[in-house]
Amino acid sequence: MNKKKISVLLIFLLCILWLSACQSEQTQTSPPEKEKTENKEVISGILAKDSFVENIGWLSDSEILSVQNDDGIPSLYIYNLSDGSHKKIYGIPSSFVSASISPDKKKILIHSAPASYSARVTIIDRAGEVLFQEDIPSYELTHSWNKFNDNALLMTSFSEDWSFQVFHIDIEEGTMDPIEVEQPFVQWQSKSSILFQDWNTEEISVAAPLISQNIQGGAKEMIVDSSVHFNQFNDSLLSVFSREEEGPFTYQFITSNGEIQSEFTVDLLSRYSDWLIPHYDMIEGKGQLITFVANEPGSFDTYSGTFSLERWDTVSGKDKVLFEDLPLEPIQCSPNGDYCLYGNQLEKVIDLTNSTIIQLLKEEGADI
Numbered sequence: 510m511n512k513k514k515i516s517v518l519l520i521f522l523l524c525i526l527w528l529s530a531c532q533s534e535q536t537q538t539s540p541p542e543k544e545k546t547e548n549k550e551v552i553s554g555i556l557a558k559d560s561f562v563e564n565i566g567w568l569s570d571s572e573i574l575s576v577q578n579d580d581g582i583p584s585l586y587i588y589n590l591s592d593g594s595h596k597k598i599y600g601i602p603s604s605f606v607s608a609s610i611s612p613d614k615k616k617i618l619i620h621s622a623p624a625s626y627s628a629r630v631t632i633i634d635r636a637g638e639v640l641f642q643e644d645i646p647s648y649e650l651t652h653s654w655n656k657f658n659d660n661a662l663l664m665t666s667f668s669e670d671w672s673f674q675v676f677h678i679d680i681e682e683g684t685m686d687p688i689e690v691e692q693p694f695v696q697w698q699s700k701s702s703i704l705f706q707d708w709n710t711e712e713i714s715v716a717a718p719l720i721s722q723n724i725q726g727g728a729k730e731m732i733v734d735s736s737v738h739f740n741q742f743n744d745s746l747l748s749v750f751s752r753e754e755e756g757p758f759t760y761q762f763i764t765s766n767g768e769i770q771s772e773f774t775v776d777l778l779s780r781y782s783d784w785l786i787p788h789y790d791m792i793e794g795k796g797q798l799i800t801f802v803a804n805e806p807g808s809f810d811t812y813s814g815t816f817s818l819e820r821w822d823t824v825s826g827k828d829k830v831l832f833e834d835l836p837l838e839p840i841q842c843s844p845n846g847d848y849c850l851y852g853n854q855l856e857k858v859i860d861l862t863n864s865t866i867i868q869l870l871k872e873e874g875a876d877i
Contacts, residue, residue, distance in 0.1 A: 549591035551848060551858050554871035556588065561870060564855035565617075566610045568635065570845045573855075574610060574617065585617065587635070590848075590858065590869075598637035603629060612656045612743075614844070616640065616680070620650055630664065632680055641680045655697040656743055663703065665693045677724065688724050696741045701725050704732065704741055715783050719748060732763075737777075738786045743793050745770055745823060749786060756806070758784065760798075762823045771826040775802050778809040785809045787816065788839050792846035796824045799849060799861075801837050820861070831864055 549571055556564075562576040562583060571591045576583055579597070583605035588595040603623035610617055619631040628647040632640045647666040655661040660681040667673045673693040678685045692705040698721050706717040719733040733739070737758065738749040746763045758777045762770040777784040789800035798821040805814035818832040818840075840859070842849040849859040851866070858867040 551590045551860065551867050551869075552593050553867050553869065555590065555593045555595075556856070556869045556871060558870045558872060561854070561856070562605075564850055564869070565608045566841050566850065566855070567843045568610065568614050570843050570847065573850065574608070576605065576608065585619075585637075598635065599633055606650075609652070609654070611654050611659060611662075613659045615659070618652065618654075618662070620652075626669070628666070630678075641678065641683060643678075643685050645676075651694065653696045655700070656741070657697060657700045661697075661700075663688075663695050663697065665695070667693065689727070690722065696739070698741055698746075704739060704746075706736060706739065713782060716750065732767075737784055740791075742791050744796065747791075747798075756784075760800075760821070771821075771823050773821050773826075773828060776806040778803050778807055778812055780809050787837055790840050790842045790849065792842050792844075794844060795822075795846050797822055797846060799831075799840060799842055799846075801835070801840070804833075818859075831859075831861060 556575060560577045560579070562578055565574040565576065568574055568587060572587055572589050575586045575588050577586050578584070579600065583601045584597050585599040585601070585608065586595050586597050599619070601619060601621055603621040606620040606622055606628070608617060608619045615635060617633050617635070619633065621629045621631065623629050623644070626646060626648055628645045628650050629642065630645060630650070631642045634640055645666050648669045649667040651665045653663045660679060662678050664676045664678055664685070665673055666676065675688050675690045675693065675695060676685045677688050690703065690705065692708065695703045695705045698704045702721050702723045704719060704721055707720045708714065708717045716735045716737045718731050719736040719739050721730045721732050722728070732746070733748045733750070736748045736750050740747045744764070748761050748763060749758055750761065751758045756776055757774050759772050759774050761772040764770050777786070787801035787803065789798055791798050800819055800821065801816045802819050803812070803814060804817055807814065815834040816837045817830050818835050819828055819830050821828045838852050839855060840849050840851050841855060847860070847862060849861060851857045851859045856868070856870050858869060860867060
């Protein structure tokens with residue numbers, strides 16, 4: 510009898526232990542409710558029109574970086590589009606030119622011009638603390654963040670005669686070193702290699718070979734033999750090309766292994782010396798390209814047709830028309846892909862879930 514009671518007790522205890530283990534595993538693998546992604550609604554009219562300069566981009570799924578005028582001094586603000594809260598993080602003492610956000614959303618590059626033919630590059634964190642600052646003799650600047658190394662970027666400084674020098678900036682080390690590159694417009698391909706189009710300087714061309722170069726050893730490799738436009742994303746490389754001189758044009762997505770992931774064919778509008786690549790943005794986490802597409806072929810200078818906004822799934826190869834008629838203006842999408850900033854100053858928001866457009870600017874005298 511005692512043995513039977515002991516056996517029943519042991520079975521009972523084992524059941525309790527098993528249930529506890531299952532509960533513990535479920536707790537570890539299931540995200541807390543507050544961390545689950547929610548499509549929070551965007552509040553319209555949260556930016557004062559009289560002090561608004563432009564929006565820079567997304568810092569999270571609900572926060573954007575905005576430039577506002579504070580008594581004539583351009584200042585950076587973080588705005589939460591779902592609750593309307595905002596805070597100033599940095600005042601720009603010299604003439605503001607532009608700003609951009611790092612791929613990890615933790616750093617902000619500010620290009621200002623303290624004097625003629627001089628540029629000041631300032632990199633801050635989200636709290637407004639200066640991480641890097643350097644003055645560069647320059648007529649014009651371009652830069653490229655490194656998606657594969659959060660502390661690195663490339664900076665190209667142009668002189669008035671359009672001669673140039675490319676620099677490698679290491680934010681953590683606080684260094685800015687010149688590197689030898691044949692072309693000024695470069696992008697990162699990996700932590701240590703870059704991409705550029707190898708244009709023939711002896712003749713006018715609308716396409717060029719796409720070259721990869723290791724910045725440490727200088728070794729080069731041709732990736733695509735002819736490309737009109739390219740863009741390196743986290744998981745794929747976009748190359749735009751045409752098999753015929755006048756189009757149509759193919760947007761081809763290439764994996765890091767060199768395999769063709771998917772491709773889409775469209776008509777591009779011609780310009781005097783090249784082809785217009787309509788505004789687009791990649792939702793990296795979903796592998797979706799949100800892009801404008803001209804609804805008719807023709808010349809951009811005389812084009813009177815409309816543009817569609819489409820979503821291309823670069824993994825499955827499927828596409829969907831989101832809007833059939835929208836003005837062609839810059840677009841930048843939130844990390845989760847629910848919303849896109851839209852407009853020449855990114856002053857509007859497109860809700861991709863229900864295909865509506867929200868105005869962020871508050872008209873004078875209007876109540877939110």
